Amino acid sequence: MKDASPQTIYLEDYTPFGWRIAEVHLTFRLAPHATRVLSRIRFDPAPDAPEQDFFLHGEDLTLIRAAIDGAEITPALSPQGLRCAVPDGSFTFETEVEIAPAANTALEGLYMSNGMYCTQCEAEGFRKITYYPDRPDVMATFTVRIEGTEPVKLSNGNPGGSGNGYAEWHDPWPKPAYLFALVAGDLVNHPGSFTTMSGKEVALNIWVRPGDENKCAWGMESLIASMRWDEKVYGREYDLDVFNIVAVDDFNMGAMENKGLNVFNSSCVLASPETSTDANFERIEAIIAHEYFHNWTGNRITCRDWFQLCLKEGLTVYRDSQFTSDMRSPEVKRIGDVIDLRARQFPEDQGPLSHPVRPESFQEINNFYTATVYEKGAEVIGMLKRLVGDDAYAKALDLYFDRHDGQACTIEDWLAVFQDSTGRDLTQFKRWYSQPGTPHLSVTEDWQDGTFTLTFAQHTPGQQDAQPQVLPIAVGLLGPNGDEVAPTRVLEMTETRQSFAFDGLGARPVPSILRGFSAPVVLERATSASEKSFLLAHDTDAFNRWEANRDLARACLEAMVTEGTEPDDAWLGALEQVVRDDTLDPAFRALMLALPTQAEMAQHLHANGVTPDPDALYAASESLRNAMAARWSGWLGDLRAACTVDAPYDPGAGQSGKRALGGALLALLTRLDGGAAAQAQFDAADNMTLQLGALGCLVQAGTEHAALARFAEQWRGDRLVMDKWFALQVAATAPENAATRAEALTRHPDFDWKNPNRFRAVFGSLAMNHAGFHARDGRGYRLLADWLIRLDEKNPQTTARMCSVFQTWRRYDNARQALMKAELERLAAKPGLSRDVTEMVTRLLG
Ligand code: ARG
Numbered sequence: 001m002k003d004a005s006p007q008t009i010y011l012e013d014y015t016p017f018g019w020r021i022a023e024v025h026l027t028f029r030l031a032p033h034a035t036r037v038l039s040r041i042r043f044d045p046a047p048d049a050p051e052q053d054f055f056l057h058g059e060d061l062t063l064i065r066a067a068i069d070g071a072e073i074t075p076a077l078s079p080q081g082l083r084c085a086v087p088d089g090s091f092t093f094e095t096e097v098e099i100a101p102a103a104n105t106a107l108e109g110l111y112m113s114n115g116m117y118c119t120q121c122e123a124e125g126f127r128k129i130t131y132y133p134d135r136p137d138v139m140a141t142f143t144v145r146i147e148g149t150e151p152v153k154l155s156n157g158n159p160g161g162s163g164n165g166y167a168e169w170h171d172p173w174p175k176p177a178y179l180f181a182l183v184a185g186d187l188v189n190h191p192g193s194f195t196t197m198s199g200k201e202v203a204l205n206i207w208v209r210p211g212d213e214n215k216c217a218w219g220m221e222s223l224i225a226s227m228r229w230d231e232k233v234y235g236r237e238y239d240l241d242v243f244n245i246v247a248v249d250d251f252n253m254g255a256m257e258n259k260g261l262n263v264f265n266s267s268c269v270l271a272s273p274e275t276s277t278d279a280n281f282e283r284i285e286a287i288i289a290h291e292y293f294h295n296w297t298g299n300r301i302t303c304r305d306w307f308q309l310c311l312k313e314g315l316t317v318y319r320d321s322q323f324t325s326d327m328r329s330p331e332v333k334r335i336g337d338v339i340d341l342r343a344r345q346f347p348e349d350q351g352p353l354s355h356p357v358r359p360e361s362f363q364e365i366n367n368f369y370t371a372t373v374y375e376k377g378a379e380v381i382g383m384l385k386r387l388v389g390d391d392a393y394a395k396a397l398d399l400y401f402d403r404h405d406g407q408a409c410t411i412e413d414w415l416a417v418f419q420d421s422t423g424r425d426l427t428q429f430k431r432w433y434s435q436p437g438t439p440h441l442s443v444t445e446d447w448q449d450g451t452f453t454l455t456f457a458q459h460t461p462g463q464q465d466a467q468p469q470v471l472p473i474a475v476g477l478l479g480p481n482g483d484e485v486a487p488t489r490v491l492e493m494t495e496t497r498q499s500f501a502f503d504g505l506g507a508r509p510v511p512s513i514l515r516g517f518s519a520p521v522v523l524e525r526a527t528s529a530s531e532k533s534f535l536l537a538h539d540t541d542a543f544n545r546w547e548a549n550r551d552l553a554r555a556c557l558e559a560m561v562t563e564g565t566e567p568d569d570a571w572l573g574a575l576e577q578v579v580r581d582d583t584l585d586p587a588f589r590a591l592m593l594a595l596p597t598q599a600e601m602a603q604h605l606h607a608n609g610v611t612p613d614p615d616a617l618y619a620a621s622e623s624l625r626n627a628m629a630a631r632w633s634g635w636l637g638d639l640r641a642a643c644t645v646d647a648p649y650d651p652g653a654g655q656s657g658k659r660a661l662g663g664a665l666l667a668l669l670t671r672l673d674g675g676a677a678a679q680a681q682f683d684a685a686d687n688m689t690l691q692l693g694a695l696g697c698l699v700q701a702g703t704e705h706a707a708l709a710r711f712a713e714q715w716r717g718d719r720l721v722m723d724k725w726f727a728l729q730v731a732a733t734a735p736e737n738a739a740t741r742a743e744a745l746t747r748h749p750d751f752d753w754k755n756p757n758r759f760r761a762v763f764g765s766l767a768m769n770h771a772g773f774h775a776r777d778g779r780g781y782r783l784l785a786d787w788l789i790r791l792d793e794k795n796p797q798t799t800a801r802m803c804s805v806f807q808t809w810r811r812y813d814n815a816r817q818a819l820m821k822a823e824l825e826r827l828a829a830k831p832g833l834s835r836d837v838t839e840m841v842t843r844l845l846g
C-alpha cells in the first residue's frame with residue numbers, strides 16, 4: 001500500500017549504506033498468485049559509513065521467514081520495509097517472502113504479461129520482490145535459481161545449471177538491484193552471435209511469444225551493429241557469454257537495460273516491413289543501441305543515487321544519437337532531435353514541472369525519467385564535447401571508464417574526469433546540471449571597417465537566481481553572394497553579455513548563428529524575412545537552413561493567426577526551391593515540408609506574449625496546407641511519383657527518406673483529390689509505412705470509413721498494428737471529432753486499457769490532437785481526467801506520466817485554464833490517489 005503522506009527525498013541528505021554485500025543468492029518458486037522468493041545475503045560492515053539501524057526496503061511482501069546466521073528472527077515490519085537488530089560484524093541474512101505477480105497491475109517488480117513472468121525494477125521495483133537495500137550504490141553479484149514449469153527461465157549474467165523444472169544463472173559483475181531481471185514463460189528465440197574485438201563469442205537471443213519470431217531480424221541486426229559500433233567508437237567490449245533481449249507486451253516504458261537481459265516493450269523491438277513503419281524501424285534501432293550502450297554507461301559504471309540519473313541517461317542518449325547519426329544522416333538526426341527537444345523538453349523546462357538536469361529533491365523517482373534528465377542531459381554532454389573538442393572528449397571518456405569501472409558515481413565524478421584530463425575548470429559549466437529553465441539568447445550585430453561584431457546576451461525567464469551559463473555558440477558567416485566567408489567557429493560565451501568580433505571582411509556578412517543547435521537555448525534575433533530566406537537558400541549548415549525555414553513557417557502562421565494575413569508568398573517560393581532540389585537528401589526535404597505543430601505554435605505565441613487560440617491555430621495550419629497544395633498542384637504528383645521505391649523494402653536512410661518525402665507530398669495531394677491517390681496507395685501498399693501513411697491521409701480527408709474497417713480486419717490479431725489503428729483515428733481526425741472518437745474507442749472490445757501501449761494509443765493521441773484536446777467546452781480534458789482517475793488504481797506510473805499533458809495549462813485563455821485546473825483538482829481530490837500522481841498534480845497546480 002502507498003504511503004499516505006509522501007516523503008520528500010533530498011540530494012543533500014545522501015548517506016552511504018552501512019554494509020557491503022559481496023554476493024546475493026535468490027531462489028524463485030514461481031506461481032502466479034503465490035511466488036516464493038528466498039534470499040540469502042552476506043552483509044559485511046562498511047568501514048567508512050556512518051552508524052545506522054539495519055533497514056531493508058520491502059513493499060507489498062508477505063514475510064514467511066527471516067533468519068540471521070541461521071537463527072530465526074522477528075523483524076519489525078512497516079509498509080516501507082524491515083528493521084531488526086544485527087550482529088556487529090559480518091552476518092548472513094535470509095528471508096523467504098511471498099508475492100503475487102498475477103495481481104501486480106502496476107507492472108513494477110515481478111508481474112505477469114500474457115501468462116509470462118517478467119520484471120521491471122528500475123528505479124525502485126526490486127523492493128517489491130524481496131527485502132533488500134534497494135539503492136543503486138549497493139552493488140553485488142547475483143546467483144539466481146528459478147523453479148517453475150515454464151519452458152524458458154532467464155535471469156542476468158551467464159547460464160548455470162538447468163534441469164527438470166529449474167534453471168540457474170550467475171552474474172559475475174557486481175550490480176545494483178535495479179538491474180536485476182527475471183523472465184519465465186513459453187517463449188521462442190531468434191538466435192544470433194557476435195565475436196567481440198578480443199575474439200570472444202557471444203550468444204545473442206531475442207525472446208518473443210510464439211508467432212512473433214518473424215519480427216526479430218531487425219532487432220538482431222541493430223544489436224549487432226550496436227555492439228560493433230561501441231567497440232569501434234568507444235572501445236567498449238561486451239562482457240558476458242550471452243546477451244538476451246525479451247519482448248513484453250505490457251510494459252510501462254520503452255525498454256530496460258538489465259544486465260545481460262534487456263527487457264523491451266514489444267513495440268520497441270518487434271518489426272517487420274508489413275507491420276512496422278520506417279519510423280518504427282529507426283526507433284527500434286536507436287532503443288536497442290541505447291539499452292546495449294547502458295552496459296557500460298549505466299551498468300559497469302552506475303549511479304550513486306537517483307539524483308544522478310542523468311549520469312547514465314544523458315550520456316547514453318548522447319551515445320545513441322551518435323550511433324544513429326553514424327548509421328543514417330547526422331543532419332537529419334540532429335533536426336529530428338531538436339524538434340523533439342522543443343516539443344517535449346522545452347514545455348517541461350518552461351512550465352510547472354521544470355527541474356534541473358540533476359534534480360535536488362523528489363517524492364517519486366519514477367516521475368523524473370523526463371525529457372530534461374534524458375534529452376537535455378544529452379544536450380549538456382554534446383556541449384561539453386563541443387567545448388573540449390573531439391579528441392579531448394575521447395580521452396576523457398577513456399579515463400572515465402578506467403577510473404570508475406565497477407563504481408556508483410556522481411556528476412562530480414563525471415566532471416572531474418574532464419577537468420583532470422583537459423585541465424579545464426568546469427565550475428561554471430556545472431550550472432547546466434543545477435539550473436532549471438531554458439536560457440534565452442539574444443543577439444545584436446555591428447558592422448564597421450571590415451569588422452563584424454556579434455553581441456550576445458543571455459537570461460533565463462522565470463528563474464530569478466539563474467547565473468550565466470557557458471554557451472558554445474557555433475557561428476559561420478556568409479558573404480552577400482551566399483558563399484561562406486568564415487567557416488563554423490565555436491564562440492564560448494560565459495558572461496551575461498559578451499561580444500565577439502570577426503575581422504578582415506570585405507563586405508557585411510550574413511551570420512549563421514547557433515549552427516547545429518550548438519546549445520539548448522531559445523535564440524532571439526530580430527531578422528528580416530529576406531535574411532531568413534537568404535539563409536534558407538544558402539546556409540551550408542543543414543540545421544540552420546532548416547531553422548531558417550522553420551522561423552519563416554512560424555512567422556507565417558503567426559501572422560495568419562494574429563493578423564489574418566494570407567500565406568507568405570516569398571517564403572513559399574523559397575521553400576519550393578528546396579523541396580524540388582533533387583540534389584538534396586529526400587529526408588531533409590521532407591523535414592523542410594513539415595510545418596511546425598500546433599503545439600509548437602502555441603509555445604511560440606506564448607513566448608511572444610500572445611495567448612494561443614487552438615481553434616485559430618488549427619484553422620491557420622489547415623489553410624496554409626491548402627494554400628501549399630493549390631500553389632504547387634502543378635508538380636506535386638510528379639515529384640511524388642519520383643519518390644517511388646522500386647526495390648524490396650529496406651528500412652535504411654535511403655529508402656525511408658524517399659518514403660517520407662512521398663508521404664508528405666501525398667498529404668498535400670489529398671487536399672486536391674479528396675483522397676483518390678491515398679486510397680490507391682492504401683489499396684496497393686505492401687508495407688506499413690505506405691499503408692499507414694495513406695490511411696492517415698484518408699482520416700484527414702474524412703473518407704477513411706472503408707479503409708479503417710479493412711485495416712482492422714487485416715490486422716485484428718496484431719496488437720502492435722492495432723495500437724496504430726487506435727492512435728491514428730484520434731490523432732488525425734478533425735478536432736471537433738477527437739474527444740468523441742477517443743470516447744467511442746474506449747468502448748471498443750479491443751480497448752484493453754490496462755495495457756499501457758493501448759491506453760497511450762488512445763489518450764496520448766488525444767493529447768496530440770491539439771485543438772481536439774483543447775476543445776472549448778472541456779470535453780477533451782474531462783475525458784482524459786476520467787480515465788487517469790481510473791488507471792491510477794491499477795498503474796500509477798503510466799498515469800503519472802500521462803499527467804504531463806496538462807503541463808502547458810497556463811499558456812491558454814482563462815476559460816480553458818479554469819477547465820484544466822478543475823480537472824487537475826478533481827484528480828488531486830480522488831481518495832487513495834497514488835504517490836506518483838499526487839506529486840505530479842501538486843507540481844502541476846503549484
Ligand atoms: N533505464 C531505462 C532506459 O532508459 C528506463 C527505465 C525507466 N524507468 C522508470 N521508472 N521510468 O533505458
Ligand code: ZN
Pocket residue numbers: 290294312313316
Ligand atoms: Zn536509458
